[in-house]
Amino acid sequence: MxxxxxxxxxxxxxxxxxxxxxxxxxxxxxxxxxxxxxxxxxxxxxxxxxxxxGLVNAHCHTELSHTRNTIPENTGLVPFLGLVVETRSASEAEKYAAINEALSSLAHSGCIALGDIANSTDSLPLRSTANMHIHTFVETMGFIPEFAAQRFDYSLNVYQSFKAQSQPANGYELRQSVAPHAPYSVSGILFELINSLEENSLLTIHNEESAAENEYFISKTGLMQNLYQRLKINDEWFQPTGRNSLPGYLPYLSVTHPLLLVHNTFIDQGDIEVLKASGHEVSLCLCPNANWYIERRYPDVALLADSGLNICLGTDSLAANHQLNVYEEVLTLKRNFPAIPEERLLAWASSGGAKALQLDHIVGxxxxxxxxxxxxxxxxxxxxxx
Ligand SMILES: [Zn+2]
The missing domain is CATH 2.30.40.10 (Urease, subunit C, domain 1)
Structure with missing residues (x-):
């Protein structure tokens, strides 16, 4: 012993x-x-x-690790998304080295379980040597209904590659599911394809990360609408709902899917009521350092803390954060929300994340x-x- x-x-x-x-x-x-x-x-x-x-980082994109220090702070989400697309291409060797370094520093700083977003198989070869449990969320996106099947097939291929990887000898679990990127980047048809792939799969989504997302759903105006016009994305099919994004997309997802909603920077009490009435098992993931990096804004942490829903922490990617250690998120919350006891913040960083990733029978x-x-x-x- x-x-x-x-x-x-x-x-x-x-x-x-x-x-x-x-x-x-x-x-x-x-x-x-x-x-x-x-x-x-x-x-x-x-x-x-x-x-x-051990700490649980419930939301990360290790495959973007090579973009560290390339995107300036305080751009706002809509310009930030464009900059990620511009900066994410790099050589295979460069990406591999950056993911490897990110996983090592995650393990060294305390991480034992990771929720990792993947748009490609870049992080696949490194999963089995990472010293932690990893749930890979293969992220799919596409707002044009005509391309939904094509986008989904691409993600399905990526997903099959992750699924085919054997479990490592070091005893850590590797899991994967296909998940939607964000309410504003996934068409109704694509949501339906994701929903019907596996009945009980854990789904994650970037939820209400910007005011522009909710404005688009409420009135189909604002920065998101401007972006679609600029990119010549035909969004004629989309009908504004007069409400935030969450009540608009939630009906696409069967209650059998546990949900891990990430960011929640602009979530309100009405959305929380919708979630609680939905019957879904819900976890809310906070990434305060990334929210500050991109938008100079924090979520209403007191509202989330009082919601009765499971809370966990994530860092988002090195495109939007200076490091991937959730303990730094604890410190940021402690400084900015002193009314929330440190005892709770540490629970969010450990058991909250374990529950969100369905790993609470092993870690947390x-x-x-x-x-x-x-x-x-x-x-x-x-x-x-x-
Ligand atoms: Zn993210």
């Missing part, structure tokens, strides 16, 4: 009072908490600061039988120990 302790221990849900010595077996399975009188002192590795379970909490990993936090730095 291996024993670890620190002045502060967070179990994935709350700070631990009482017994604070963590026992793990040699395979990394958590066995329970022990008191100081139950283990010989020289058997216990003692840390300063805080120990907690110090519960006997789980293999949650172990992260040491001290002086605003996080390091993975197990």
């Amino acid at each position: 291996r024993y670890f302790t620190a002045p502060q221990v967070h179990d994935g849900t709350r700070f631990v009072m009482g017994k604070k010595i963590l026992s793990f077996d040699e395979e990394g399975t958590f066995h329970g908490f022990a008191g100081i009188d139950e283990v010989a002192t020289d058997q216990v590795a003692t840390f300063e600061g805080l120990l907690m379970p 909490s110090f519960k006997p039988g789980l293999k949650p990993g172990l992260v040491h936090i001290r002086e605003a730095q996080s390091v993975r120990i197990l």
